[in-house]
Amino acid sequence: MLTNFLNLWILARLAQATAATVLCLGGMALGLRLLRRWQPGRFSEQQLALERQTELVASVMQVALILEVLGLGLSVLVADHLAGGIRGAMCAFGVLASTRAGFAGLLVSLLTAVVCGLWMILHRFDLHLETPVLTHRKFAWLLPVGALALADLALTVAFVWQLDFKVIASCCSVWVDAAEVNNSPVVQVLRPLPAGLVGLVAASTATVAAAAVARRPTRLLAGVACIASALAPVLVLPAILGVVAPHALGTPTHFCPFCLFHRPGGGIGWPLFGGMLWGSVAGMGLGVVELNRAAAGDEEAVRAFEMTLGRWSVWGWLCALGSGVFPVARYWLFSGGVSVFGKV
């Protein structure tokens, strides 16, 4: 509905998505030109001008892609803020669930943020090298990034268009209650002890692997850290829903991840999911570097950059681990060794 487009929060999200998409499309256009005209090793006027142009455009693209990553956070923030205007919606979950494009849009925003993060890692790695040997690849990868940015904008517009402030939405607990009543497999996955253990092991493995790369990078360790960082978010999510959320929100059946962004959840959703995204993308970035190792042809630069990425990944995962463990530990401490699910 057209009036939806006048909401300030919605306007902010649309402005961010539009700005990022326009910049990405500009980068895509140069990427297409570059793919046709790039002549590595040549010293022609066209090649040297193209090299200078790519440096400039890549710097602008960095801003665009940071905007895209921030767009993910803004999506959650906007949906959360709009919850106050839709009856029945207690958090972003209700708002997103009230439209067909809501969760699809969030998923695409997440995918865009991850791909943008990986592109920025490729860009930073390219800048580490003496000559622009990865520039051609870097700009080729801008094509899917631009397509994702466009999809993100389209789904954001669809979400806003489908938003109906007169509808009575379901809150997150309705979904959980329904799952409980039907004994859904989702609830089985969220059994606290196994989910918590799997999540803790997955996050710890990703952290340790990244720390090992930060200390002494090898191809094997970088590969392990990359796989661990890619798998960990999937394995950690049940732990967040099944263990962290109930402890943070003080209710054994409150599994909603979106409520973790609220004050009752201590706002731990931001460092928790932010840290996970950071740690995971940096860890997966090790795979990006490994895939480009041969093309880079500079072992010292690869080594130095992998050590930096390893450190970034460690900090991200430590932030996520700390944010996840904190509410559980706090609950135990204040309740005298009792979890939110009862005495263990």
Added chain:
Amino acid sequence: MNVDNVMVRAVRLTKRYAAGRAEKVALREVSLAIPAGQFWVITGPSGSGKTTLLGLLAGMIAPTSGEAHLAGRPITHLRDHHRALVRRRLVGMVFQEFALVSGMSLEENLFLPWVPQGGAGRAERARARALLERFGLAEFAPTPVERLSAGERQRGALIRALVADAPILMLDEPTAALDSENVRTLLALLLALRDEGRTILATTHDRRLAEDPRVDGVLRLVDGVLEP
């Protein structure tokens, strides 16, 4: 000429500047090769592109097209940061107006190139002391540069270019502010440095330098084109 022995090489270097809506060609397809351990001079009238050529060869300016090589290594495709590192290692530069910072002592000026790296190390300090002694400026080390004569400032700038022990020395109009006595002193110093194995390239329109028989080669640049 044996390419392995070439220290400074240009292949069809061209530089065009935008001058308003028009375009000015500062250099047009300049190719040259300076062998290691030789002293070459680039002459030409004012505005002929001498300083631009020196800047391109030193990697301080990006060419519009063409390539520059230092010690056999192409520098045109290098990223700014890496080109700066290569330049710092291979080239000592003496600028036309000396580029010494007023209000700072000569010694402080000598170590300015190391500020981005957190300051000069022990080796650079020892080398600077030795060069100050050799060039007769030891007593002026703590003196603010604005109190030095033109000849002393010229030698100070030369020491700064040599502290890094770079194998290539490039000088832009080194005699512009010097009297005949100082020109002779400077020439003697440059020839001594050449004899020690340094490759020296200087731009000048000073005939005293260009026509000295001890200079190994002279290139003449007119309107951005090297004369045959």
